Amino acid sequence: GDSVTQMEGPVTLSEEAFLTINCTYTATGYPSLFWYVQYPGEGLQLLLKATKADDKGSNKGFEATYRKETTSFHLEKGSVQVSDSAVYFCALSRTTDSWGKLQFGAGTQVVVTP
Amino acid sequence: DVKVTQSSRYLVKRTGEKVFLECVQDMDHENMFWYRQDPGLGLRLIYFSYDVKMKEKGDIPEGYSVSREKKERFSLILESASTNQTSMYLCASGDSQNTEAFFGQGTRLTVV
Numbered sequence: 206g207d208s209v210t211q212m213e214g215p216v217t218l219s220e221e222a223f224l225t226i227n228c229t230y231t232a233t234g235y236p237s238l239f240w241y242v243q244y245p246g247e248g249l250q251l252l253l254k255a256t257k258a259d260d261k262g263s264n265k266g267f268e269a270t271y272r273k274e275t276t277s278f279h280l281e282k283g284s285v286q287v288s289d290s291a292v293y294f295c296a297l298s299r300t301t302d303s304w305g306k307l308q309f310g311a312g313t314q315v316v317v318t319p
Numbered sequence: 320d321v322k323v324t325q326s327s328r329y330l331v332k333r334t335g336e337k338v339f340l341e342c343v344q345d346m347d348h349e350n351m352f353w354y355r356q357d358p359g360l361g362l363r364l365i366y367f368s369y370d371v372k373m374k375e376k377g378d379i380p381e382g383y384s385v386s387r388e389k390k391e392r393f394s395l396i397l398e399s400a401s402t403n404q405t406s407m408y409l410c411a412s413g414d415s416q417n418t419e420a421f422f423g424q425g426t427r428l429t430v431v
Contacts, residue, residue, distance in 0.1 A: 247425075311361040
């Protein structure tokens with residue numbers, strides 16, 4: 206079945222450091238790929254998405270590129286802030302799925318220190 | 320502002336109790352979902368619904384049931400709560416184009 210694997214956390218960084226969170230997936234066909242973020246005490250919110258190969262999603266300084274050849278969707282940010290401390294989830298949904306069910310990775314906690 | 324609202328942020332229930340978790344969305348979305356979030360496991364789909372009175376099992380439906388009597392409301396029911404159902408429960412909704420899922424703030428359920 207479909208699966209998403211992302212790097213384990215916690216990832217601890219200093220403010221203004223470069224952030225990368227690796228995400229790889231296994232799926233048949235051509236899934237859509239997402240990054241969701243969960244700030245402390247809150248539900249998940251969509252950070253960015255890509256629906257086809259070579260698409261780049263971007264939002265709030267974060268970027269991720271859909272790489273079909275490596276089945277990856279790594280999240281990057283050039284200069285993190287303390288406010289980026291959160292748990293980040295990589296997820297996929299099948300384009301053949303008409304209901305938008307999401308398959309999530311385990312989540313990566315990111316801690317940014319001043 | 321779009322909103323998915325879960326009725327409780329925290330619940331403590333006893334083993335064997337029947338537990339209802341309520342979720343309401345104001346976006347007129349067709350699809351609604353219940354996920355369970357556990358450390359190291361991410362989110363796992365329990366049940367989803369694509370229309371009023373329609374439901375489908377997700378990946379971990381055992382011990383749960385759902386109800387969708389109105390389009391905006393989707394309830395998760397634990398028929399007889401057990402300690403292994405202690406978890407964070409997240410409700411989500413999405414439109415038929417599957418452009419994005421919107422999540423509620425979560426209900427942290429503790430079964431003692």
